[in-house]
Amino acid sequence: MVVLRAGLCPGLTEEMIQLLRANGIRTVVDFVSSDLEDVAQKCSLSYKALVAVRRVLLAQFSAFPANGADLYEELKSSTAILPTGSPSLDRLLDSGLYTGEVTELMGAPGSGKTQVCLGIAASVSLGLKQHVLFLDSTGGFTASRLYQMLQAQTEDEEEQASFPGVEALQRIQVVRVFDIYEVLRALQDLRDRLSQQVVSSTGPLKIVVIDSVSAVIYPLLGGRQSEGLAIMMQLSRELKTLAREFSLAVVVTNQVTRDSSTGLLKPALGRSWSFVPSTRVLLESREATWGKGLTQRVASLAKSPRQPTGLQVELDIG
Amino acid sequence: MQREVGSLPLAPALRARLAAAGFQTAQELLETGPCGLSKEIGISKEEALEALQVVRQECHGDAARTAEGLGATRKFTALELLEEEQAQGFIITFCSALDNILGGGVQLTKITEICGAPGVGKTQLCLQLAVDVQIPECFGGVAGEAVFIDTEGSFMIDRVVDIAAACVQHCQLIAEAQQEEDHLKALETFSLESILSHIYYFRCCDYIELLAQVYLLPEFLSEHSKVRLVVIDGIAFPFRHDFEDLSLRTRLLNGLAQQLIIAANDHKSAVVLTNQMTTRIGQSQSTLVPALGESWGHAATVRLVFHWDNSQRLATLYKSPSQKEATIPYHITPHGFRDVQPPAVTQGAEGTEMNPRKRPRREEEKQ
Numbered sequence: 001m002v003v004l005r006a007g008l009c010p011g012l013t014e015e016m017i018q019l020l021r022a023n024g025i026r027t028v029v030d031f032v033s034s035d036l037e038d039v040a041q042k043c044s045l046s047y048k049a050l051v052a053v054r055r056v057l058l059a060q061f062s063a064f065p066a067n068g069a070d071l072y073e074e075l076k077s078s079t080a081i082l083p084t085g086s087p088s089l090d091r092l093l094d095s096g097l098y099t100g101e102v103t104e105l106m107g108a109p110g111s112g113k114t115q116v117c118l119g120i121a122a123s124v125s126l127g128l129k130q131h132v133l134f135l136d137s138t139g140g141f142t143a144s145r146l147y148q149m150l151q152a153q154t155e156d157e158e159e160q161a162s163f164p165g166v167e168a169l170q171r172i173q174v175v176r177v178f179d180i181y182e183v184l185r186a187l188q189d190l191r192d193r194l195s196q197q198v199v200s201s202t203g204p205l206k207i208v209v210i211d212s213v214s215a216v217i218y219p220l221l222g223g224r225q226s227e228g229l230a231i232m233m234q235l236s237r238e239l240k241t242l243a244r245e246f247s248l249a250v251v252v253t254n255q256v257t258r259d260s261s262t263g264l265l266k267p268a269l270g271r272s273w274s275f276v277p278s279t280r281v282l283l284e285s286r287e288a289t290w291g292k293g294l295t296q297r298v299a300s301l302a303k304s305p306r307q308p309t310g311l312q313v314e315l316d317i318g
Numbered sequence: 319m320q321r322e323v324g325s326l327p328l329a330p331a332l333r334a335r336l337a338a339a340g341f342q343t344a345q346e347l348l349e350t351g352p353c354g355l356s357k358e359i360g361i362s363k364e365e366a367l368e369a370l371q372v373v374r375q376e377c378h379g380d381a382a383r384t385a386e387g388l389g390a391t392r393k394f395t396a397l398e399l400l401e402e403e404q405a406q407g408f409i410i411t412f413c414s415a416l417d418n419i420l421g422g423g424v425q426l427t428k429i430t431e432i433c434g435a436p437g438v439g440k441t442q443l444c445l446q447l448a449v450d451v452q453i454p455e456c457f458g459g460v461a462g463e464a465v466f467i468d469t470e471g472s473f474m475i476d477r478v479v480d481i482a483a484a485c486v487q488h489c490q491l492i493a494e495a496q497q498e499e500d501h502l503k504a505l506e507t508f509s510l511e512s513i514l515s516h517i518y519y520f521r522c523c524d525y526i527e528l529l530a531q532v533y534l535l536p537e538f539l540s541e542h543s544k545v546r547l548v549v550i551d552g553i554a555f556p557f558r559h560d561f562e563d564l565s566l567r568t569r570l571l572n573g574l575a576q577q578l579i580i581a582a583n584d585h586k587s588a589v590v591l592t593n594q595m596t597t598r599i600g601q602s603q604s605t606l607v608p609a610l611g612e613s614w615g616h617a618a619t620v621r622l623v624f625h626w627d628n629s630q631r632l633a634t635l636y637k638s639p640s641q642k643e644a645t646i647p648y649h650i651t652p653h654g655f656r657d658v659q660p661p662a663v664t665q666g667a668e669g670t671e672m673n674p675r676k677r678p679r680r681e682e683e684k685q
Contacts, residue, residue: 003346109616109618109621110637114639139427139579139583140428142640144400147400174399188325215572215575216576218568218569218572230330255612
């Protein structure tokens with residue numbers, strides 16, 4: 001839906017645009033889909049000039065089909081799999097978080113979503129030495145807990161002498177966004193930085209964590225307004241294009257609500273959102289068996305493009 | 319600059335017209351200018367000017383804010399946040415077991431929710447916190463003021479007087495034991511009158527007043543910058559009766575939660591809410607769960623549930639970003655919220671690590 005403007009392509013002059021507009025052709029789509037002979041007659045423009053303009057516009061604005069084999073090669077070289085820091089969760093996700101995709105963690109309050117997000121941030125920052133962008137919309141980000149996790153992970157690797165925790169903490173950037181427009185602004189900011197390839201502050205960024213996406217969208221959904229849905233779809237499109245274009249792994253957390261008819265728990269944000277993430281993991285905390293005395297945390301796979309759904313693993317939130 | 323028009327905070331009707339006219343990015347809007355815009359979409363020049371101002375603010379907003387300083391943007395590295403958290407104080411509850419499971423006390427910049435059956439002690443803890451937030455820093459407090467928003471009418475001023483008197487007496491005992499300069503100085507300003515004068519009390523009778531109060535809160539907090547605690551006693555009450563449209567209730571509550579977390583974050587204060595319990599009827603049994611539905615459970619960062627076990631009151635930490643789940647007993651005495659029995663005299667190692675200025679108040683507990 002791009003408006004025809006002078007300078008959009010050579011040969012498209014201001015007078016041409018005025019004449020076209022007088023006949024109801026305002027956007028590129030209108031131009032390309034209209035019958036050029038007809039237009040040439042009505043606007044008294046040269047047919048050859050119109051054909052030349054159309055060719056350039058088509059070249060500029062249409063999508064090109066790609067070869068499946070080429071696409072496969074490209075994905076093989078650009079996709080990375082990021083470990084989540086929890087081996088059982090990695091097994092569930094088929095060895096980790098895939099870049100270029102949106103992964104969703106959902107669960108009841110207190111089931112451990114923020115903890116898993118912190119664990120992912122710690123693992124990526126410490127293990128892979130990559131930068132992490134953490135968008136926090138609930139105020140649940142606790143740096144001291146992250147520090148605890150980093151310490152625990154370093155102990156496993158026996159690098160206690162030179163504790164790299166400080167650099168690991170500096171690689172994690174936290175933005176507090178409490179409003180959907182702030183989320184969109186932060187993502188736009190990220191897009192600008194990545195496309196300009198400013199290496200100094202961002203560093204090699206491979207993962208974006210948003211905790212939680214439902215807290216900012218929930219106040220807008222429902223009622224008679226459809227604006228909430230539109231903004232939610234805007235956000236989902238932004239996340240997916242960011243993930244695909246810049247090879248990022250996007251992790252979002254979602255709430256669960258109770259289905260009014262059946263009384264079972266289901267993910268929040270409705271059916272429209274359920275198409276956005278390619279992988280969905282449900283976190284639950286169950287009352288443990290009598291022997292253990294602690295609550296058990298279980299993660300089950302609700303949607304995945306690679307694994308069969310219904311897989312369950314036990315999580316250990318250290 | 320390439321911000322999509324759909325993602326800008328404009329009115330939906332305006333957005334629809336812009337999309338129909340073919341505008342895609344904010345850049346195109348700014349290039350067109352107000353006259354061109356009003357002609358193309360068919361709105362008045364004033365409206366076009368307003369819309370462009372909003373767009374300009376959104377796009378240039380970030381640049382302007384980073385020039386002003388870190389306070390306006392909310393971007394930090396985890397290291398900076400860690401340093402900030404370690405320097406932050408906690409609001410102690412005078413019940414050391416509860417402080418321990420909370421990790422030192424009620425945390426600033428977070429929303430803490432207290433759920434419980436009637437009569438278990440939620441309002442008592444709120445009153446105790448409203449007094450405790452004012453404890454001077456040399457005694458281990460945060461020296462702040464308190465805002466108390468009451469929806470149920472359960473704020474008893476006589477009780478606050480009792481609790482405040484006990485707190486002042488406690489601090490006086492510490493000062494006598496330690497005999498330090500700053501203690502005596504602080505005690506001059508820490509008296510019953512000053513405690514009562516720094517609790518700002520609001521009474522809201524229905525949910526509209528409550529919503530209005532919360533929306534006006536940021537202004538109030540910027541005028542009274544010493545406020546470190548906002549208590550809303552009874553957030554469930556106005557929303558539970560008289561509400562037919564449940565989806566509206568969910569939306570309002572979620573919006574309220576976001577407003578509160580913004581206020582907590584920007585003004586570095588703790589927000590404490592109390593919630594009621596409701597019965598969920600399962601297949602074979604019924605359980606008591608916090609009211610206001612599933613989605614409300616996500617609003618609070620820390621959730622405490624108070625319940626009875628025969629005649630002993632227990633507090634369980636159900637949800638916390640940094641502490642494990644635990645249950646402890648507590649007691650409500652004429653002096654306020656306290657531990658069940660005097661805890662061990664040996665200095666807890668965590669106590670000194672958390673806040674080196676926390677004095678050993680355990681010896682003085684035998685009141």
